[in-house]
Amino acid sequence: MGDRDLKMLFRGHSASPYFMAGQQVLMAAWRKAKRSKALPGTWREVGWVLTLRTFLQKIGCLEVAAWRWTTRLGGIIDLDPSSGDFDQTSGAVGHNTREAWRLTHFERWLARSDARIDSRQCQAIIYNEQRCTLTRKLVANDSHRFAVVTGASVSPQKFEVMLSHKDRRNGREPNTILCPWCKEARGADWEHMVSKCNASGKPPELAPPTDLLQRRLGWASIARAHSYNFAVLDWMAEVRQRILEERYEHMSSAPKVQGTGRIAAAATAASYSSSNDHSNRQTAKGAAAATSAATATATAAATRQPQKRKAASQSSGRSASAGGDQKAVTSSSTKSKLSTPAKKRKCSEVLNGCPPLKKCRRSTTAAVPGGVVS
Ligand SMILES: [Zn+2]
Structure with missing residues (x-):
């Protein structure tokens, strides 16, 4: 079975609604700081600031000070205009977050070594962005x-x-x-x-x-x-x-x-x-x-x-x-071959948002023999 984190990694950040939403918040804050030449807001644990902090933490960035994060690949995200590191292009900030996001997914796959042979065999591998x-x-x-x-x-x-x-x-x-x-x-x-x-x-x-x-x-x-x-x-x-x-x-x-x-x-x-x-x-x-x-x-x-x-x-x-x-x-x-994926799609549409896997798979199973064995 394909690994969910490796699939995320290769489908790319733009296929992740979570990443895209978090990135929007980050870039809006960055633009605000750039325009006003002041901190983008009050540093606290509510509202969009909390969203931003949670997002960056979840994609593997380390909060080293208010409005300042580092990534494990050496990138810096700094939203304080008085800091020397603020003077990055929006492209560089975006790149740092994408890199951190990919590394996080890669390491989640590596951490699955008890369940996956491929992960177990590749424990010695270090993430490489170019690769x-x-x-x-x-x-x-x-x-x-x-x-x-x-x-x-x-x-x-x-x-x-x-x-x-x-x-x-x-x-x-x-x-x-x-x-x-x-x-x-x-x-x-x-x-x-x-x-x-x-x-x-x-x-x-x-x-x-x-x-x-x-x-x-x-x-x-x-x-x-x-x-x-x-x-x-x-x-x-x-x-x-x-x-x-x-x-x-x-x-x-x-x-x-x-x-x-x-x-x-x-x-x-x-x-x-x-x-x-x-x-x-x-x-x-x-x-x-x-x-x-x-x-x-x-x-x-x-x-x-x-x-x-x-x-x-x-x-x-x-x-x-x-x-x-x-x-x-x-x-x-x-026509009968087509019906299987079509049914499956329909099924997952109906059950979308629930934990429907078991039910969905069973009904797919029931639908298959006519299509494949005939
Ligand atoms: Zn052989």
């Missing part, structure tokens, strides 16, 4: 790359474990799960699929990254060339796409016995809940593509398909820029 920017540029509009860098890739091994939680009778030990490509046991985790599997079709010239964060989540390394960073993330995105396509191809061709439907439904729900909105669209498309590809060729999935991947990322860029245009989805999906 974050480079990675964001690599991701661009591609939903699979977005999923990879936010930890939403689900390896076959992880997937089986998730299924066995949903359905105890199906429970299997993680290390008995075969890699779908090389059929080796104990080898279906993310690391194996990305870099160790000898049947993955990985370009031989692509050496595994030595940097932990790049190795696990495909983040750009500032010590490596752009072409290498791009190749690593693009390969990981391709691995994720193929795992998903094969997963749904397998499911759509499975016989319609009672149990299978339920497993497929649980699996689809698990996969949907593990991705962001972009990925939902892409996953539905991937499932549709896999379904039609299943009849065309069963072996094609076993070989590497760079063109297909390229086409998919182009189309994902198109649908993303269309801003959720349903037509982009409809063109590559059947």
